[in-house]
Amino acid sequence: MTQIIEVDALVVGAGVGGIYATYRLADMHMNVQTIDMASDVGGTWYWNRYPGAMSDTETYLYRYSWDKDDLRTYPWTHHYVYQPEILEYLQHIVKKHDLRKYMKFNCEMNSATWDDPDIPGLPNFQGSLLHTAKWDDAVQLDGKRVGIIGNGSTGVQVMTAIAPKVGHLASFQRHPQYSVPSGQGPIAADYRKKVNEDYDKIWDNVWSSTVGFGVPESTRRTMEASPEERKEAFDEVWSKGNGFRFMFSAFGDLTTDEAANEEACNFIRGKIDQIVKDPAKASILKPKELYARRPLCDSGYYEVFNRDNVDVIDIQANPIKQITKIGIELAGGELHDMDVLIFATGFDAIEGSYSRVCITGRDGKTLKDHWRDGLKAYGSIACSGFPNMFLIAGPQGPFANFPPVIESETNFITSLIEHAEALDSGRKATPNGTTNGEANGTNGTSRTRPATIEVSEEAEQDWADLCDSLVQGSVFLKSPSWIFSRNIPGRKPNTNFYFAGLRSYLEWVSKQTSAGFPAFAKGWDA
Structure with missing residues (x-):
């Protein structure tokens, strides 16, 4: 029997973006339902x-910038946070702000399918198959002969972690990585104390930066420095x-000047x-293409x-x-025997999560x-012809640190909804995106709202252009990477x-907000 549940907002995914969207929409007194195919929160960090x-x-x-008290009090131990700690942090945020009541797990949108790597003979392998996106802790690697296909960020992390304990590790590398x-x-302790003291300044710098990684962003040109100065600058970062520090802090033109980029490559x-x-x-490990x-x-x-155990x-x-x-047979006839084969592949960023689901x-x-x-999406959040559907971390968003980008896009979406x-209620939105008077409606009540919130085709195409x-x-244009599909x-x-x-x-979003979201004006009168 089909169960019909009416909600004001459906959030698909309970990762970093989904959690924040749930928080913001619930704070607006909307009847929000968040679903995730996993059995708990975490998104990519769950899998x-x-x-x-x-x-x-x-x-x-x-982490989220909006909970200053939490940053100052929640424990963290390393400069870079490991997956279990990220998952614990997200679970903590959900519990602290009582968001779990809006969430339904083990709930999958229709038409989602798993896409295994298309490699001849894969079903014949009698050893253990692992994919990094669906890791099975029950598979023991100690002393085993392990092969890994894929050496992006995931593959690099896996190899570094497992090399000391496996019997033999073979990296099957297509593109060497810088x-x-x-x-x-x-x-x-003093580092954590300094971060807490400088919290506001740190985040002000993030919001006013290009890449949002909290690293200095140089404007110095590479080829204006002497060879000795270039080496010193690269050595420092x-x-x-x-x-991102290496790419943006030593010099400011590694991504725009091919000669400058080649200096970084040579280093x-x-x-x-x-x-x-x-x-x-x-x-074999040295890339020949640009950085x-x-x-x-x-x-x-x-x-x-x-x-000695790594090739x-x-x-x-x-x-x-x-x-x-x-094992794996190569075109040259060599056969590499192995007990476990790991795939660190199939990173279908931006579009993948959406294309696997039938959205009409x-x-x-x-x-x-x-x-x-x-791919195109106005401001990374909306597509023409898809009213009342919003994307978080969709295509054509800022090339920057994802947590600040996710917050920025979620704020854009919720400000648009508030407007x-x-x-709809005949009240005028204030410049900061809040409304005068009390929020209309509460969770679980029926609401009257505009027929559509829909971006125009012209605005969407202008953003893509x-x-x-x-x-x-x-120089990114010269790389065959997922950045350009x-x-x-x-x-x-x-x-x-x-x-x-x-x-x-953020400056562009502010202008759109102050102007009353003109790209969506067609829908206001629908």
């Missing part, structure tokens, strides 16, 4: 439980750690040669390949032919159809981010 999983953002920024030290380590390649003792391994993917950081990735196989030079019963808008058009010729609610124009001249076979390349930065995005 990604592989060894070594952690954020690459300083711990004091990988990675820098993370600077991970325990937090000293290398020793401090963090991928990291030199570090690989210094760290990795085996010249053959070092040669133009999401900047990675690690806790000893290159050092792992100095271990790297170049599958561009010698591709995988098939999976056999006992006006005239029977699905979101997948809407994006067939390329619509005020119009702006995103395209902002990336012109960027180039890692998914058959996917049309697309500008998936707004490259003007977090500060510019």
Whole structure:
């Protein structure tokens, strides 16, 4: 029997964005229901439980900015927070603000399907298969022969974590990665005290920055420095750690000047040669392309390949032919026996979560159809033809630290909803997005609201055109990465981010809010 539940707002996903959206919408006295296919909160941090999983953002920024008391009192121990601690933190926030009553778990939207890697012979493998997004702790790795396919951020973390305990580890590498030290380590008491004292200043700097990672953002041009000065600057950010620090703090033009970028490439390649003792391994690990993917950081990735039990196989030079019963056979005929095969693959960022679900808008058009010729979403939050549907961390949002981006987009959405609610009740919204008088309605009551909140096609296309124009001249365009949907076979390349930065995005949102959200004006009278 079908059960029909009427709500004011449906939030799909109980990760960082879903939790904050639930908090904001409930605070607006809306009847909100949050669903998640998992059995608890966490989103990506619920599923990604592989060894070594952690954020690459300083711990004091990988949390919500709006709960100052919580930041000052909630315990954290390391510069970068590991997956179990992130999950505990999100569970804590949900409990503290009594959000669980709005949430329903083990509840999945229709038409979602799991997409296993398409590799010949995979069903024949008689060992254990693991995917980092669905890690099985019951599979023991100690002393086992392990192969791993995928060496993005996830693969780097997994390899670094498991190398000391496996019998043998083989990395089947398609694209070598530039990675820098993370600077991970325990937090000293005086460090935590300093963060607490400077909380407001830290977050002011985040909101006024380009990438929102709490690192200095240099305006110095690379080629204006002498070779000695360049090496000194790169050495300093290398020793401090963090991928975004390396990309944005030493110099300000690594993402826009190819010659400057090549200087950074040569520095990291030199570090690989210094760290990795085996010249053959070092040669495979050194990227030849530009430093133009999401900047990675690690806790000893290159050092792992100095271990006798760790090898790297170049599958561009010698591709995988098939999976056999006992391992991986390469095109050259070599067979690598293994007990466990790990996939750190299939990172379908931005679009993936939406394309797996059948979302239908006006005239029977699905979101997948809407994006067939390329992803686009006005301000990263709304698509024309899909009234009353909003995205958090959708396409064409700021290329910046996700927690501040998620907060910014959620605030944009809830301010828009508040504006619509005020119009509906005949009250005028104040500039900060709140309404004069009491909020209309409470959880569980019926409400009268505008027929639609829908962005115009023109505004959506103008935003997409702006995103395209902002990336012109960027070295990121030269990389075949997920940043432009180039890692998914058959996917049309697309500008998936707004490259003007977090500060510019917030200034734009402020203008739209002050102007009364003109991109949605068509819906006010619907």
